[in-house]
Every structure is written in structure tokens, then in C-alpha cells.
Amino acid sequence: MFEPLGDDALLISGSDSELRLVSTIGQRGREKRFVLEPGERAGFLLGWGEDPPRAEAAFGLVEETLAWWEAWAGGVAYSGPFAAAVVRSAITLKLCTHMTTGGIVAAPTSSLPELIGGEKNWDYRYTWLRDAALALYAFLATGLQTEGDGFFDWICARVGETRLDEGEGLRIMYDVDGGSDHHEETLPHLEGYRRSSPVRIGNAACTQTQLDVYGDVLDCFSTSFVWGRSDKLELWEDYRPLADWICIHWEEADSGIWELRGDDRHYVYSKVMAWVALDRAIRTAESKGLPGNLERWRINAALIHASVLEHGWSDELGGFKQAYDVACLDASALLVPLVGFLPSDDARVVSNLERTLDELGTDGLMYRFGGGVPGEGEGEGAFALCSFWLVNALAAAGRVDEAAEVFERVLARRSPLGLLSEEIDPGSGELLGNYPQAFVHAGLLSAAVNLARAGGIGEAPASNHAPAGTAHLVATRQGS
Secondary structure (H helix, E strand, O other): OEEEOOOOEEEEEOOOOEEEEEEOOOOOOOOOOOOOOOOOOOOEEEEOOOOOOOOOHHHHHHHHHHHHHHHHHOOOOOEOOOHHHHHHHHHHHHHOEOOOOOOEOOOOOEOOOOOOOOOOOOEOOOEEOOHHHHHHHHHHHOOOHHHHHHHHHHHHHHHHHOOHHHOOOOOOEEOOOOOOOOOOEEOOOOOOHHHOOOOEEOOHHHHOOOOHHHHHHHHHHHHHHHOOOHHHHHHHHHHHHHHHHHHHHOOOOEOOOOOOOOOOEOEHHHHHHHHHHHHHHHHHHHHHOOOOOHHHHHHHHHHHHHHHHHHHEEOOOOEEEEEOOEEEEEHHHHHOOOOOOOOOOOHHHHHHHHHHHHHHEEOOEEOOEOOOOOOOOOOOOEEHHHHHHHHHHHHHOOOHHHHHHHHHHHHOOOOOOOOOOOEEOOOOOOEEOOOOOHHHHHHHHHHHHHHHHHHOOOEOOOOOOOOOOOOOOOOOOOOO
16 A cells, blocks of 8 residues: 655555655655756655655765675775776675675576576575675775675584484585575466466475585585685584595485586596595695594595596597486586696597587587487576686686687677676676576676686786685685
């Protein structure tokens, strides 16, 4: 119900709440048409309470908000040709961060489609552990220590709550406050964005096993010491059981990074990140003198490494397969050198990069995987994050000019507000999927920093010492 309150306010009441809208233009009904001439402005305030402020207060609030964000953005430690895009992405990542808990939602939206009229419409209003290493690196590598510390503390809390000794594994996703009840349901009374249904709330992927998150979380723990978080050493007793868990379970199939809703498989990227989990655990224990089952970890890391090279590589493809039994290229294999599994000049890495560019690339954009994936008949757009993986892979291979060109092409695909969604239609340029996507903007920050470090395109702060290697970072060490 709408009820006028004087000449400049409107009471909006529902079954159990009331809102008051005040404006500087006068508002006595549900509709008001007005024209603003150049230089003029109008103010609106919507809020609760019996005595809302005068509408003119809106102007001061806008100025205060702008001043706060300008001051915050001044703390982004990056300069160079991509500074505006870096600041915009840092702001976006900050806005996706819960102020109290430090958790970062993957996106603030649900059910925006990956294909207009399609059914790949998911709820992304949760925090994925997979985002941990990339988001942490994005914050810390651009000088945003407070935000990085907040997210790292959130991750530590989730790891501390996990009871591996009681048969419980890491959950792949949580609410921003740490909750884990994400029962998925559809809302049939909603037709969806541009008639793309179903509209979903909750996400059934919460029940999946995804081996790669163990690598992300242990990588995150290792990364924290690079940036001075030695105060977290006492949490090693929470983290080291994750490495033991991987030793027991790495030979099992899982749902993989893409959370495909079919049979579990032996995904190559999952195995690589299982190796990362053990590699980071070994490095952390050795460098900090911490206790652990190092011999067991070394043995299993070597077994995983050999398994991937034997079952995950395809001479016929000239690249890494998506899964041991699925012979198609997958963009996630671009990360093989970036996490240190193999060096960038390894013949298999070089070949995989070229074949992935040829088969999955289009004008700087990248599809997630090639055809022939079981159960994936419905189309989708190019995956924006994969383009930033490509930037990092090219930079790591010394092809910095090509990397910068890809980076610029992706920047040109952003919305007028400088935002990116999960996917992009290569033909029309339309942004697809949930929007804005925090993971994508974290990838943009990572790629910008790596371009600065690999090729001097821009400037970014260095850590206190060279990192042992973090996922999606230009890696310099070689795999075992």
C-alpha cells in the first residue's frame, strides 16, 4: 500500500513492514515524472523508521560514500596501463566480501543463465573454498592486506570446524557466515531471466566431493606465510590432516572443478590439485620446521604425479585430457605449470598450451572444455576466468606480448560499469551467467599482477620473499 506523507514522502507498507521514501522532487503517488536539466540533481532516500532524514541528506551521503571508496581505492598497490580495470575489480571483490565474517560470495545473484533460454542457472550466493587461493592472492598481491587477512581468517575457521577424524571431508562451499545447509530447490512461479528457467535457490553441488579444494586450501595456507601471516602457525594442526586425507582418497573419482552433474570421474585437474595439496604441505612443514608425515606425503605426491602423466596425457590430443576416461581438452590444464606441477618449458605443457589455444580459444576468450563431455549437450558461453588463466600461462611461457593482448581483449568485453560475469558470448559479446562474478575479477587482478611481474607491464608490490607458488600465479619452480 502507498500512502502520501506530506509533499515529499511516501509510506510503503506491507504485511509486516513499512518503508518511507523521501525525495527532493515531491512525491504524492506511486508514479512521478520529472525532467532533470544539465547541472540539476534529485535526491531520494528509502529507509525504515518513524522519522526518516530529509531528502537533501542523500547528497551528503553520496559524497561521503564516494570519499570512502576513493580513499579505499587509494590503497590498491598497482600502477600501470590497466590501473582503472584493477581498481574496478578490486572494488568488485570488496563488495562481494561480507564485512563482518570476511567470506566472499561467488556472485551476488542466482540463476542468471549460462545460455539464454537454457537450464544452466545456478545459485552463486555462497563462498566456495576453491576461490580461496585465487582471492587471497588477488587481495594480497594488490596491497589489500586487511581484506586478505579477513578472508584467510574465514578459511581458517572453516578448516578448524572440519572433523576429518570423524569421516567428514571439507565442504566445497559455505554461507558467508559459515553455514553449510544449501538444499537446492526450484521456484516454478518465476519464469527466470529472459524466460530462462528454472530459477534455483540453494546449490546441490554442496554435496559433491571435489579433490581440488584440498589443494586450494593448503595452497592458501602456504601463501599466507609469504605475506607475513606467521601468526597462523598454530593452526598447522588443523591443516596437516588435510594432507593425510589426500593420501587416503586421491585415487577416488570426484565431481571435478566444473561440478558436472553426472558420474564422478578421475579428473586430471583434481589429481593435479591433490598433488598441490601434498606439495604445499611438504614445503610448509620443511620451511617452518613443523611436524607431519612427510615421507608418506612425498610417496603419495610422486604416485599422483606419475598417475597424471600416465593416464591424464594424450599423445593423440597433444594435451592433457579432461579426465582419465574423457579424451577432450580442458582449460583447467592451463594451470598445470602455474601450480608447479610441470615447468612451463616442458614439451607437454608447450603442446597443451598450443592445442588449447587452437581448440578452445576464440578472439581471446576460452571455452571450458571441448566437445564430447558426457551429459554436457547444452551449450554455454566462453568462460571468462579461463581467459585470465590463458594470460598467466602465456606470461609464464615468456609470451608476454601475447598475454597482454589477450588481457586487453577481455577487458574490452566488460560491461559499461567495468564488470564481468561468469561467461561471455564470443559472437554477441553478451555477458552470461551470474554477474558480477567475484572469481573472474580475482582472476583479472591475478593476471594484471602477473603481467607486471613477468613482463614489466605495470607495477605491483612484491611479497617479502619469493612465493613457494600459489595457484594461478606465474610459477618459477619445477615439478617433481
